Amino acid sequence: xxxxxxxxxxxxxxxxxxxxxxxxxxxxxxxxxxxxxxxxxxxxxxxxxxxxxxxxxxxxxxxxxxxxxxxxxxxxxxxxxxxxxxxxxxxxxxxxxxxxxxxxxxxxxxxxxxxxxxxxxxxxxxxxxxxxxxxxxxxxxxxxxxxxxxxxxxxxxxxxxxxxxxxxxxxxxxxxxxxxxxxxxxxxxxxxxxxxxxxxxxxxxxxxxxxxxxxxxxxxxxxxxxxxxxxxxxxxxxxxxxxxxxxxxxxxxxxxxxxxxxxxxxxxxxxxxxxxxxx
Amino acid sequence: xxxxxxxxxxxxxxxxxxxxxxxxxxxxxxxxxxxxxxxxxxxxxxxxxxxxxxxxxxxxxxxxxxxxxxxxxxxxxxxxxxxxxxxxxxxxxxxxxxxxxxxxxxxxxxxxxxxxxxxxxxxxxxxxxxxxxxxxxxxxxxxxxxxxxxxxxxxxxxxxxxxxxxxxxxxxxxxxxxxxxxxxxxxxxxxxxxxxxxxxxxxxxxxxxxxxxxxxxxxxxxxxxxxxxxxxxxxxxxxxxxxxxxxxxxxxx
Numbered sequence: 001x002x003x004x005x006x007x008x009x010x011x012x013x014x015x016x017x018x019x020x021x022x023x024x025x026x027x028x029x030x031x032x033x034x035x036x037x038x039x040x041x042x043x044x045x046x047x048x049x050x051x052x053x054x055x056x057x058x059x060x061x062x063x064x065x066x067x068x069x070x071x072x073x074x075x076x077x078x079x080x081x082x083x084x085x086x087x088x089x090x091x092x093x094x095x096x097x098x099x100x101x102x103x104x105x106x107x108x109x110x111x112x113x114x115x116x117x118x119x120x121x122x123x124x125x126x127x128x129x130x131x132x133x134x135x136x137x138x139x140x141x142x143x144x145x146x147x148x149x150x151x152x153x154x155x156x157x158x159x160x161x162x163x164x165x166x167x168x169x170x171x172x173x174x175x176x177x178x179x180x181x182x183x184x185x186x187x188x189x190x191x192x193x194x195x196x197x198x199x200x201x202x203x204x205x206x207x208x209x210x211x212x213x214x215x216x217x218x219x220x221x222x223x224x225x226x227x228x229x230x231x232x233x234x235x236x237x238x239x240x241x242x243x244x245x246x247x248x249x250x251x252x253x254x255x256x257x258x259x260x261x262x263x264x265x266x267x268x269x270x271x272x273x274x275x276x277x278x279x
Numbered sequence: 280x281x282x283x284x285x286x287x288x289x290x291x292x293x294x295x296x297x298x299x300x301x302x303x304x305x306x307x308x309x310x311x312x313x314x315x316x317x318x319x320x321x322x323x324x325x326x327x328x329x330x331x332x333x334x335x336x337x338x339x340x341x342x343x344x345x346x347x348x349x350x351x352x353x354x355x356x357x358x359x360x361x362x363x364x365x366x367x368x369x370x371x372x373x374x375x376x377x378x379x380x381x382x383x384x385x386x387x388x389x390x391x392x393x394x395x396x397x398x399x400x401x402x403x404x405x406x407x408x409x410x411x412x413x414x415x416x417x418x419x420x421x422x423x424x425x426x427x428x429x430x431x432x433x434x435x436x437x438x439x440x441x442x443x444x445x446x447x448x449x450x451x452x453x454x455x456x457x458x459x460x461x462x463x464x465x466x467x468x469x470x471x472x473x474x475x476x477x478x479x480x481x482x483x484x485x486x487x488x489x490x491x492x493x494x495x496x497x498x499x500x501x502x503x504x505x506x507x508x509x510x511x512x513x514x515x516x517x518x519x520x521x522x523x524x525x526x527x528x529x530x531x532x
Contacts, residue, residue: 054371057368059329059359
């Protein structure tokens with residue numbers, strides 16, 4: 001299981017579920033400073049999409065090793081990156097790469113080779129803008145994700161299993177999402193079940209983060225236990241990546257982090273999405 | 280010495296021939312009397328753009344005795360800077376291209392000034408970075424292999440020659456250049472192989488199934504589709520990695 005080759009003939013997919021509720025306006029630790037969670041998530045997603053596009057790029061264009069969907073949930077539930085649309089929530093990475101909402105020009109300092117720095121203009125693609133508006137309809141979002149992945153799996157029955165990255169900062173406002181999220185992990189290709197990676201963000205600088213737990217023992221409340229229980233076990237590849245990032249999860253650890261700041265968010269997304277079987 | 284070569288290559292399954300990113304020199308089969316012979320294979324890294332071009336530059340410059348890395352890098356930069364590219368290639372190109380490399384130089388200096396033979400004049404030298412390999416075979420016995428010597432030692436992060444000067448060979452520098460040398464005898468066979476087929480050859484040896492006789496038969500057959508069929512069979516039933524797969528046979532006499 002989890003050994004299928006990822007190729008253009010047999011692509012895999014990532015589906016992001018992103019909490020866009022009003023509380024995502026609150027600030028979270030980001031290195032030396034702070035930034036609104038919604039801004040941090042949008043920045044992280046734009047960089048991630050950029051990196052995946054570059055990873056899949058060859059001299060003759062982008063190879064569609066992956067399809068990607070990003071579903072936001074807050075006042076509305078729906079796709080929120082350019083290149084996807086309602087009814088076509090998953091798009092090949094080439095279509096996403098070719099259709100950023102805009103290309104911003106940013107100045108980057110680079111070495112001039114003789115001890116000084118030069119300003120270099122680079123093009124930075126933006127697909128996703130920060131949104132923090134409304135409640136937290138987690139049940140509806142998980143239901144939409146199930147519909148999207150069921151369709152995708154029907155078209156790609158032998159794929160490396162889809163990975164769902166769920167980023168949230170608060171409790172569901174439309175009911176208990178436990179069953180809905182578990183239904184996602186019941187979906188499967190011939191190579192294994194869909195994996196759900198839950199990343200909980202906290203704006204409380206005193207909150208203790210919990211990384212890749214293997215039991216509910218150290219979790220503070222029912223809400224975090226729900227996220228733990230709906231998170232998939234880490235694969236051996238993910239556990240190896242955890243070690244690269246300085247974590248040491250047990251063999252039964254789940255793909256779940258609680259009270260993440262921006263740094264942990266980026267690490268967790270890397271662990272959940274770094275390709276292992278790309279051909 | 281009489282040198283006879285056979286070249287075989289198959290792109291990774293699902294890829295077109297134009298997407299093949301290994302490179303081999305000489306590109307065509309050759310049968311010729313020579314005092315010195317150079318050949319090479321290189322394996323452009325899948326994650327780089329234009330790595331096939333880089334692999335080609337490496338093997339051709341080695342084959343033609345023009346191995347000057349700085350010149351090659353400039354040539355590469357100029358070749359890819361010639362046209363505007365989309366944003367994702369702009370960044371990718373900045374990351375450079377990478378390739379594993381295996382070069383072989385075979386010399387025959389047995390005909391000295393007096394016209395007499397000296398055994399010591401039959402020598403070979405190999406230079407490698409990464410996991411493309413050489414196999415030196417005599418009468419169906421393996422005489423030398425390298426730089427990777429066990430099938431279990433292949434992984435997804437070999438050392439590679441980079442187009443960016445600062446990462447001459449990543450992640451460290453010249454410590455990862457492997458130099459090999461030896462003597463040859465008339466009738467010896469050398470195989471240069473990129474990683475997937477090299478790993479399979481080593482695994483066959485480790486399993487007590489020396490592949491040399493069947494490989495010799497395959498190379499001697501006029502049916503040029505045999506190699507592609509063998510690779511397809513190995514990929515389907517024997518776990519051969521789906522990768523560009525290149526084999527160069529060199530017979531010396």
